[in-house]
Amino acid sequence: MIQKNLRAVIVLELLFPLTLLLFGAYHGVLQVLYRAGLIQDTSFLGIGYYTGLTAHGVINAIVLTTFFGVAFGHAVISQQLEQSVSAPAAKAGAALMILGTLVAAGPIFAGKADVLYTFYAPMKAHPLFYIGVVLLVVGSWVSFWGWIPGYLRWRRNHPGRKTPLGAVGIFATFIIWQMCTLPVAYEVLVQLIPWSLGLTAGVNVVLSRLLFWFFGHPLVYFWLLPAYVMYYMIMPRLAGGKLYSDFYARFVFLAFIVLSTPLGLHHQFTEPAISSGYKALHAALTFLVAVPSLLTAFTLAASLEYGARQNGGQGLFAWWGKLPYLDKERWLFPYLFLGLVIFILGGITGIVNASYSMSAMIHNTSWIPAHFHLTVAGPVFLAILGMSLYLSVGLLGKKIAAPAVAVSIPYVWTVGVFTFSAGLFYGGLKGVPRRTNLGMSYLDPLSDAYRPDWRIGEYIGAVGGCIMGLAVLLFFYVLVRSLASTRSEQESDSFALPVSEAYHDEDIGVVRNFRPWIVAAVIAILISYIPPLIQVLGANYPLVSE
Amino acid sequence: MATNSAIPDVERKVLAASLIFVAAMLGLIAYAAIRLGISVPTCVTGIKPFEEGELIRVGPGRYEAHVVAKTWSFKPNRIKVEKGSVVDFYVTSKDIVHGFMIEQTNVNLMAIPGAVNYAQARFEKAGTHQILCHEFCRAGHENMMASIEVTP
Numbered sequence: 001m002i003q004k005n006l007r008a009v010i011v012l013e014l015l016f017p018l019t020l021l022l023f024g025a026y027h028g029v030l031q032v033l034y035r036a037g038l039i040q041d042t043s044f045l046g047i048g049y050y051t052g053l054t055a056h057g058v059i060n061a062i063v064l065t066t067f068f069g070v071a072f073g074h075a076v077i078s079q080q081l082e083q084s085v086s087a088p089a090a091k092a093g094a095a096l097m098i099l100g101t102l103v104a105a106g107p108i109f110a111g112k113a114d115v116l117y118t119f120y121a122p123m124k125a126h127p128l129f130y131i132g133v134v135l136l137v138v139g140s141w142v143s144f145w146g147w148i149p150g151y152l153r154w155r156r157n158h159p160g161r162k163t164p165l166g167a168v169g170i171f172a173t174f175i176i177w178q179m180c181t182l183p184v185a186y187e188v189l190v191q192l193i194p195w196s197l198g199l200t201a202g203v204n205v206v207l208s209r210l211l212f213w214f215f216g217h218p219l220v221y222f223w224l225l226p227a228y229v230m231y232y233m234i235m236p237r238l239a240g241g242k243l244y245s246d247f248y249a250r251f252v253f254l255a256f257i258v259l260s261t262p263l264g265l266h267h268q269f270t271e272p273a274i275s276s277g278y279k280a281l282h283a284a285l286t287f288l289v290a291v292p293s294l295l296t297a298f299t300l301a302a303s304l305e306y307g308a309r310q311n312g313g314q315g316l317f318a319w320w321g322k323l324p325y326l327d328k329e330r331w332l333f334p335y336l337f338l339g340l341v342i343f344i345l346g347g348i349t350g351i352v353n354a355s356y357s358m359s360a361m362i363h364n365t366s367w368i369p370a371h372f373h374l375t376v377a378g379p380v381f382l383a384i385l386g387m388s389l390y391l392s393v394g395l396l397g398k399k400i401a402a403p404a405v406a407v408s409i410p411y412v413w414t415v416g417v418f419t420f421s422a423g424l425f426y427g428g429l430k431g432v433p434r435r436t437n438l439g440m441s442y443l444d445p446l447s448d449a450y451r452p453d454w455r456i457g458e459y460i461g462a463v464g465g466c467i468m469g470l471a472v473l474l475f476f477y478v479l480v481r482s483l484a485s486t487r488s489e490q491e492s493d494s495f496a497l498p499v500s501e502a503y504h505d506e507d508i509g510v511v512r513n514f515r516p517w518i519v520a521a522v523i524a525i526l527i528s529y530i531p532p533l534i535q536v537l538g539a540n541y542p543l544v545s546e
Numbered sequence: 547m548a549t550n551s552a553i554p555d556v557e558r559k560v561l562a563a564s565l566i567f568v569a570a571m572l573g574l575i576a577y578a579a580i581r582l583g584i585s586v587p588t589c590v591t592g593i594k595p596f597e598e599g600e601l602i603r604v605g606p607g608r609y610e611a612h613v614v615a616k617t618w619s620f621k622p623n624r625i626k627v628e629k630g631s632v633v634d635f636y637v638t639s640k641d642i643v644h645g646f647m648i649e650q651t652n653v654n655l656m657a658i659p660g661a662v663n664y665a666q667a668r669f670e671k672a673g674t675h676q677i678l679c680h681e682f683c684r685a686g687h688e689n690m691m692a693s694i695e696v697t698p
Contacts, residue, residue: 042685050682116682122642122659123684205643206661245557269586271656272637272663276588283575287568294564298557356575357584360652360665364645364680431649433680441688449676449691504554535589541660546642 001496003078005087007395009094013071014388016098017064018479020105024059025472027052032420032465035436036458037443049437050114057117058108058133061376063101065223066136068384069177070097070143072226073170075391076233077147079497080164081154089146096139104132116435119192119212121203122544127196130188137181144174162512165249166499169229172253173222175518176260179525180218187211195545202543206273206536213264214529217286221260223376225253227383230336231300236500238333239323241307246502248299250511252292257514258521259289262528269359273539278532279356285528286354293347300340306503328403335386338410339379342417346374349425364435366457367428370421377417377468382410385475393482397492401481405474413471420464427457587655590662595638601625609633615644615657618686620677625694629672637663645680648694656681672698 002010027047033039034049042048047055070093078085107113107126115123119130151171155163187208194200232249236242243249265282268274305319313319323337324330349371352358362368393400400406424432432438432454441449443458510516578584599614599621607630614621615637627633637646639657646655648667655663669675679690 050684050687053682114684120643120682205659209658245554247553248557268656270654270663272587272658272661273589276586279586279588280579284572287572290568291561291564294567295560298560351571355571356586357578357652359586360584360654363654364647431647431676431678433645433647433678435682435687436680437688441691449689504557506553508553539589539591539661544641544659 001079001083001494002075002395003083003085003087004493006074006078006085006090007492009087009090010071010074011392011395013067013074013094013097014392016101017059017067018388020059020101021064021472022476024056024064025469027056028060029465029469031056032458032462035438035443036462037439037445037455038462040439040444042437042440047109048111048114050116051108051111053435054114054116055108058104060381061223062117062133063136064384065376065380066140067097068388069173069222069226070094070140071391072229072387073143073147073174075497076166076170076229077150080167080499081147081150084147084150084154086146086149089142093139093141093143093146096142097136098139100132100135100137100139102132103135104129106132118216119187119208121192121195121205121208122546124196124546127193130193130196134185134188134193137185140174141178141181144178147171147174162246162507164499165243165246165502166229166233166497168250169225169232169253171514172257173225173229175257175514175521176218176225177222179521180215180222180261183211184215200543202545204536204541205544206271206539206541209268209271210264210274210532210536213267214261215264216267217264218260220372220375221256223380225256226387227336227339227379228252228296230383230387231296231340233500234498235300235333235336236303236307237498238330238336239304239307240311241303241309241500242503243299243500244302244306244502245299245504245506247504247506247508247511248295252296252299254511254514254517255292256289257517258524259285259292261521262524263289265528265532266354266356266359269356270363273536273541274532275535278528278535281528283354283356285524287351290347290351290354297344303500303503304337326407328407331400331403331406332386332390334407334410335382338414339382342374342378342382342414345418345421346371346378349374362428364433365428366424366432366434366461369434370424370428373417373424374421382413385409385413389475389479389482391497392479394495395492396483397488397490397495398482399485399488399491400478401485402478406478409471409474409478412474413468416464416467416469416471418464420461420468423457423460423462423464425457426460427454430454430457432457584652587663587665590636590664593636593662595660595662596636597640601627607631611635613637613646613657614640615646615679615690616640617642617644617683618679618690620646620679620690620692623692625692626697627669627694628697630668630670631696632666632668634666635664637665642683643681644683644690645678647678647680649676649678651675654680669694669696672696 113125113129263285308319308322311322313322644657677692
């Protein structure tokens with residue numbers, strides 16, 4: 001059972017960022033229209049292209065994901081570790097996160113923080129933008145710290161018992177988050193805020209980028225791992241079966257603690273000031289982090305097969321027909337399953353991005369947003385939508401309205417995001433840049449820079465973006481109607497997340513403790529980051545200001 | 547539900563297959579980098595950030611381009627070289643971060659203030675290559691561009 005005194009906090013942490021998502025999604029649709037040259041202007045209805053792009057990134061990729069990670073964490077930890085979450089810490093964390101978001105929203109929507117969520121000094125934003133982001137992140141830390149005493153107590157009270165798998169996954173998520181946000185906290189607190197307040201002359205740009213990208217890639221695992229928790233813990237049960245391998249599930253979460261951080265230089269392949277040898281090391285380590293995802297593909301496919309055969313599935317491939325793709329009672333299943341389907345292409349294109357010399361083909365082209373919309377806007381976003389609906393409806397004791405529509409949403413989204421990405425992949429390989437208001441130059445027939453050969457990719461992208469927008473509208477239709485349904489106190493009290501049993505329930509010591517994995521992570525980080533850090537600090541780059 | 551301390555055979559095989567797959571991909575990258583010489587920019591220490599953009603002819607068919615990116619233009623803005631030329635591009639920025647991508651080549655660089663980036667390109671075909679800034683650099687970003695004309 002999910003802890004009763006956390007219900008309000010969890011529901012607030014789900015619904016607050018979803019409200020902001022209305023704007024984030026709205027501007028996603030606008031961006032594809034600008035890029036296709038269908039809006040040829042620097043702004044639309046008073047909001048500039050790059051202001052909207054900043055809000056789209058901050059809301060969708062930082063605010064929504066962080067709030068959701070915390071809210072889902074509260075639900076999983078309190079259910080699996082016997083109501084042990086500190087409610088005061090949860091409330092304080094939520095208050096800080098909401099305050100931080102509101103503080104940052106002011107300068108973003110006033111157009112005083114058009115720096116995109118990547119900060120990219122020496123573009124300067126209003127100090128409140130940076131301060132708001134700090135409060136948001138600190139709020140997530142406080143929420144995480146509120147789980148630790150209860151976890152240690154649970155371990156003491158249950159000697160010899162395995163920590164429940166979902167809790168392992170959530171702790172792995174937030175251990176990664178805690179480690180990777182420290183350097184970026186240094187960047188923001190020591191470099192950016194004093195400079196933005198006018199207290200320092202400028203920023204060591206090379207250093208700031210190294211610190212940001214230390215954070216930038218583990219961030220994607222912070223997005224992804226809550227979805228993995230759902231895949232391992234919940235999806236096999238929804239499919240009518242069991243988790244194929246408990247050991248692999250634990251190994252995957254713990255391996256991510258070690259492997260998700262020492263590889264950030266693969267975002268900096270095309271940059272000066274860092275030796276290609278260090279970049280090659282990070283490229284190799286990036287490939288290593290593909291291993292837990294390959295194991296995941298195996299374990300989840302095996303779990304689905306087991307479930308399908310329990311449902312009467314037969315044959316070598318025919319069993320695929322026996323999964324609850326359109327089952328209105330198990331409407332959550334397609335949100336998880338289709339996310340995995342999307343992630344197959346997201347993962348493969350990620351391997352392209354990691355491939356060192358291939359970076360010259362695709363760096364900063366529209367290939368990159370095409371790729372990450374198949375990850376963060378694929379498995380991550382669908383899992384967030386589905387689970388937000390599931391949790392808020394369940395915790396409030398409501399009934400899901402229009403379940404047929406609820407089932408259809410992930411399908412509409414999948415068609416949309418595949419179409420969108422197809423267009424942007426195609427354009428990216430032709431050299432179309434990302435983060436660019438194309439309608440003002442390259443896709444303006446009256447401009448000297450007009451590129452008619454770039455139209456087709458952007459048109460396909462625009463069609464996909466509009467379908468994605470439609471899926472979001474359908475989602476809000478179902479969410480609002482469900483929340484408006486009659487409340488049942490009894491339903492609310494008995495609500496819990498589905499938890500799968502294990503088919504192979506191995507008991508292997510190496511996955512029974514976080515400590516060795518955290519130690520390994522710290523060693524890997526030191527080996528991979530100390531040499532480039534010494535190189536950058538040794539070169540005495542000037543302080544630069546806008 | 548069996549509880550035991552052994553990893554089933556099939557799971558060992560999957561782990562081995564995953565590692566072999568990853569090693570094979572890395573082998574291909576190493577081959578491209580070492581044998582084919584397709585690498586990524588490295589730390590350039592031999593040249594200080596320059597103030598002026600210019601194209602320097604260092605020999606027959608050999609050029610050195612010192613490119614300065616500044617909101618929202620590149621200097622030099624129109625580069626002209628003859629077919630078959632090899633050009634060493636050194637790229638820096640005078641203000642904020644910009645991008646420097648030459649279409650239909652492997653030149654794709656970040657222009658960072660205070661640092662110098664480097665890539666080399668050989669131009670085998672006559673024609674014009676567009677150069678574009680591919681990093682957001684505020685309002686005029688989408689109009690920050692230049693070109694290279696390769697004469698026959």
